[in-house]
Amino acid sequence: MKDGRQTQHKAWLQALLSLLVPGLGQAVGGAISRGFYIFLTEAVLSGLAVFAAAQRPRYPDYGLSFHAYLQLLGASAALVIFLLALYWLARRVSLRSEFAKTAAGPTFAALSALIAVLVAPRMVDTVLAPEEQKKLFALTALFTAMVVAAIWAWNIYDAAQVRGKAHAPSLTPFYLLLIVGIITLGARIVQINPDKAIREYKDTGVILSRIVWPWKVAFDYKASQLVAEAKVQAPCPPGATPPPVNQPQEGKPWVVVTPTCGELSKRDTKGKLTFGTQLTIRGGGFQPGKKVHILWENPIGNAFTPRGVGPTEIVVGPDGTFSTQLYIPDVTIPSMAQGAQIHTLRVVQRGTAKFTGKLSKAMKLALEKMLESIMMGLMATAAGILLSVPLSFLAARNLMHNIHTTTEGFVGGVLGLVGGAYAGKRLADVLTPLVGGLEKAPVLTFTIYVVLVLGLAIGAYRLLSRALAQAGERLHPTLSLSIGILGMALIGGGVGYALGIGYAHGILGITRGAEAAQAMAHSSGMFGAALGAALAAFWAGRLGANGKIPIGQFIYAAVRLLLNIGRSIEPLIWAIMGVIWVGPGAFAGFIALTIHSVAALGKLYSEAIESIDPGPIEALQATGATRLQTIVYAVVPQVLPPFTAFTLYRWDINVRMSTIIGLVGGGGIGFLLIQWIHQFQYEQAGLAVWLITITVATLDFISANIREKMV
Amino acid sequence: MLVVEHLTKVYEDGTIALKDVNFTVEDGEFLVIIGLSGSGKSTLLRCINRLIQPTEGRILWNGVDITQANDAEMRRIRREIGMIFQHFNLVERSSVLTNVLTGRLGYLPSWWSLVNFFPQSEKRRAMQALERVGIADKAHNRADALSGGQKQRVGIARALMQDPKIILADEPVASLDPVLAHSILGYLEKLNQEHDITVLCSLHYLDLVQRYATKVIGLRDGRVVYEGTRENIRNITDEEFKHIYGQEAQRLSVGG
Structure with missing residues (x-):
């Protein structure tokens, strides 16, 4: 009995603590992490609620005061407690009936929602002053406040039940409330607004429909038209010889203009028009019942519809004639064109446009750019395969983790690498001018550099690492240890110096300015060198003579890091860098997609390698096969199917990406699409969207099919 | 010894x-x-x-x-030193002949493997090894098409290629x-x-x-x-x- 009472007291204490600080009661009751998460949830949710409920994107100055929010919270808590009390009462009353007991939950939920909706606006009116009300999205604020309050209430109940970590009630109500809270807040922060979507559609539906069904602009149309012209001279100086007056003609359209010489209308700076000479226009030989258009062509051949000087669209009479009157329009004459000029009045009657069956210019352009996109995706995939396959082997843990070298071998290798690379560079410096240098033959020059630097570096690496490793084995341990320590100190010093310089420019340069960094670079480098040398020598000493360095794991970690960086930067961002590098166009897109493909494929490939059966590798090693032979005959046959599947998958992604990489200047159809959108040519943009959709869907289908057959 | x-x-x-x-x-x-x-x-x-x-x-x-x-x-x-294994350790997707040939890799230049090259003499030697374990007729089957006993015989043939x-x-x-x-x-x-x-x-x-x-x-x-x-x-x-x-x-x- 005494025990029971103690438990009772403890429950009350825990409930009280949780009433004051959410989660505290649970923590005291022994469920520390539970209490912590409850507290964290309440804190984050309230914070987000104050931010999100009050923020108005257009008026960032608006903000709901925390005080006002607390009032709202209190009111909500009252409402929640009232509803809970109601629920409790309902349960009490309906305890006898099984049906009522099961129905109580849903009924209560529905009733609560109804009450919340009915009472909420009144509550906000009561709690908040009108000027505070202006500052908040009432429903969001109310809902989140209610969620916070409900979790608070639940937390008190929960605290009373908690007896240590093992004995704690279900968390389901908490999760449910949390989901409601997050959805409410998320909808506000993302500004999900169904009202807007429905309201705006009224105005934008027409444009959208043009994008959805744009096929009219995919084809060329031929419009037959009837044309008649008459010459008019303006201005009309005395003594000029005006053009002859036309005569009506049988069987073809004609127009007669009188007079054929007159003054231009003039528009002053305020836009007010002073009429010039009025022309009488008669015409015939046109199709009856349809409109003719009057155009004015200035002396240099630009035609336009005259504005404000008379009617320009006239319906032709039943006999095929019409007549009208028009002032000579105001025409801007270039200042160097002096004296009388001959203008042309043109009457045009357009027939119905006829479908020619030929593709329009826009469609041809879109197709051409679509092809460019597909090719970009293909080329990037091909380049991605070439580069990522070797990398993937370096990023496969099962192949790399047991590659070790001795300290002496490592020293020899690094010295060989650096020395060989330097020698290669010097050699290339001498050789490349013979082929024309970087300006005349950039690719050849670059290739010579790469081949010589890499070739000599790797050659010297193998030579020196072997020589030193063997020497290390043969020599007296003390001697080989001192070679190891000295060599490692040298390497560590070099790396430390580079890091020190980098620190000066990269870190000190930010806080103290470039000049101070420049001044400090040397001392910083020397400090780094000393530190690096000491650390490396210490490490070499600890490893001892012929100590093992897990060089394979270093390479593995470095390659993995590179791949992860390459993959976490999106292709669109790589494309922006590509555009800066080589200018806008498909090449920039190709670079972007290639980099991302290498990183993504490298990861996928290396994971495929890691999951192979190690048995054949073991078997081939046992036959005396070299590492290369083992990879070719034990690893490659095993990874071929997954490699193919991943490559197809990547190809799919690359073509998809290549269609939008043009949005940031990466070439292909995306470039065209964004241009058309900016020019409000929505039909043409719709064409591009359609082509992209068709291409992507087709490729999706094909690659899924092939993959299915492969696996 | x-x-x-x-x-x-x-x-x-x-x-x-x-x-x-x-x-x-x-x-x-x-x-x-x-x-x-x-x-x-x-x-x-x-x-x-x-x-x-x-x-x-x-x-x-x-x-x-x-x-x-x-x-x-x-x-x-x-x-x-030849070695044979409990789980045979064959490359399942490769042919029996290739599996046997890999036993000879310790004698062959490393870079030949880049072009997947084995001289005719080695291929004959592999066929002989397969004959010795009695499954020369399976030489061009894929290794995963064999039964357990046949796989182990391929394993022995592979070891034999080493002249162990x-x-x-x-x-x-x-x-x-x-x-x-x-x-x-x-x-x-x-x-x-x-x-x-x-x-x-x-x-x-x-x-x-x-x-x-x-x-x-x-x-x-x-x-x-x-x-x-x-x-x-x-x-x-x-x-x-x-x-x-x-x-x-x-x-x-x-x-x-």
């Missing part, structure tokens, strides 16, 4: 797999290693061709210390039907007797051991707890048996 002296292997997680193991294998012997799973049999075999790097001790192969050999020396030593002086067999019949066990061990015995290839083999079933071994060592918890000749093992006492396999062990026969 293979001499193992004070061989100890401690894995990185601290497991002691072998503890001061000493024994000698004369040329032409059929040495069988017995012991429970986890007693260190596989580790011992893999230390001999250094698939596993021993922690301490020496392994002298005709006077050369295998544990100190560098990469180039190791390649020469390994190609004299010694064959390490890591429980070569443990994944096979008992009937097939005799067939596979029969091949090994033939190689042992007719071609004078030393065999080091780990086995589970005592009657197989009694039938094929010329010398037996028993491992328990990484230590040699039994050493005997063919005669000794045929007359093994219950006491000795329990010393190797533990008190609860029962003798079991595969028949035949």
Whole structure:
């Protein structure tokens, strides 16, 4: 009995603590992490609620005061407690009936929602002053406040039940409330607004429909038209010889203009028009019942519809004639064109446009750019395969983790690498001018550099690492240890110096300015060198003579890091860098997609390698096969199917990406699409969207099919 | 002659797999290693061709210390040591012929593999090896199309490609039907007797051991707890048996 009472007291204490600080009661009751998460949830949710409920994107100055929010919270808590009390009462009353007991939950939920909706606006009116009300999205604020309050209430109940970590009630109500809270807040922060979507559609539906069904602009149309012209001279100086007056003609359209010489209308700076000479226009030989258009062509051949000087669209009479009157329009004459000029009045009657069956210019352009996109995706995939396959082997843990070298071998290798690379560079410096240098033959020059630097570096690496490793084995341990320590100190010093310089420019340069960094670079480098040398020598000493360095794991970690960086930067961002590098166009897109493909494929490939059966590798090693032979005959046959599947998958992604990489200047159809959108040519943009959709869907289908057959 | 002296292997997680193991294998012997799973049999075999790097001790192969050999020396030593495995360790997607040819890689220049090149003479040698184990007709099948017994014969053919002086067999019949066990061990015995290839083999079933071994060592918890000749093992006492396999062990026969 005494025990029971103690438990009772403890429950009350825990409930009280949780009433004051959410989660505290649970923590005291022994469920520390539970209490912590409850507290964290309440804190984050309230914070987000104050931010999100009050923020108005257009008026960032608006903000709901925390005080006002607390009032709202209190009111909500009252409402929640009232509803809970109601629920409790309902349960009490309906305890006898099984049906009522099961129905109580849903009924209560529905009733609560109804009450919340009915009472909420009144509550906000009561709690908040009108000027505070202006500052908040009432429903969001109310809902989140209610969620916070409900979790608070639940937390008190929960605290009373908690007896240590093992004995704690279900968390389901908490999760449910949390989901409601997050959805409410998320909808506000993302500004999900169904009202807007429905309201705006009224105005934008027409444009959208043009994008959805744009096929009219995919084809060329031929419009037959009837044309008649008459010459008019303006201005009309005395003594000029005006053009002859036309005569009506049988069987073809004609127009007669009188007079054929007159003054231009003039528009002053305020836009007010002073009429010039009025022309009488008669015409015939046109199709009856349809409109003719009057155009004015200035002396240099630009035609336009005259504005404000008379009617320009006239319906032709039943006999095929019409007549009208028009002032000579105001025409801007270039200042160097002096004296009388001959203008042309043109009457045009357009027939119905006829479908020619030929593709329009826009469609041809879109197709051409679509092809460019597909090719970009293909080329990037091909380049991605070439580069990522070797990398993937370096990023496969099962192949790399047991590659070790001795300290002496490592020293020899690094010295060989650096020395060989330097020698290669010097050699290339001498050789490349013979082929024309970087300006005349950039690719050849670059290739010579790469081949010589890499070739000599790797050659010297193998030579020196072997020589030193063997020497290390043969020599007296003390001697080989001192070679190891000295060599490692040298390497560590070099790396430390580079890091020190980098620190000066990269870190000190930010806080103290470039000049101070420049001044400090040397001392910083020397400090780094000393530190690096000491650390490396210490490490070499600890490893001892012929100590093992897990060089394979270093390479593995470095390659993995590179791949992860390459993959976490999106292709669109790589494309922006590509555009800066080589200018806008498909090449920039190709670079972007290639980099991302290498990183993504490298990861996928290396994971495929890691999951192979190690048995054949073991078997081939046992036959005396070299590492290369083992990879070719034990690893490659095993990874071929997954490699193919991943490559197809990547190809799919690359073509998809290549269609939008043009949005940031990466070439292909995306470039065209964004241009058309900016020019409000929505039909043409719709064409591009359609082509992209068709291409992507087709490729999706094909690659899924092939993959299915492969696996 | 293979001499193992004070061989100890401690894995990185601290497991002691072998503890001061000493024994000698004369040329032409059929040495069988017995012991429970986890007693260190596989580790011992893999230390001999250094698939596993021993922690301490020496392994002298005709006077050369295998544990100190560098990469180039190791390649020469390994190609004299054939190995066959419990799970055959074939490349399942490659042809039987290719699998057998890979046994010859220790003799071939590394870069040939880049263009997947094997000379005709090696292909003939591979066919001969397959004939010796009786499955030349399967040469162009994929390895995953074979039965377990056939796979192990490919494994033997692959080892034969090495012109081995010694064959390490890591429980070569443990994944096979008992009937097939005799067939596979029969091949090994033939190689042992007719071609004078030393065999080091780990086995589970005592009657197989009694039938094929010329010398037996028993491992328990990484230590040699039994050493005997063919005669000794045929007359093994219950006491000795329990010393190797533990008190609860029962003798079991595969028949035949």
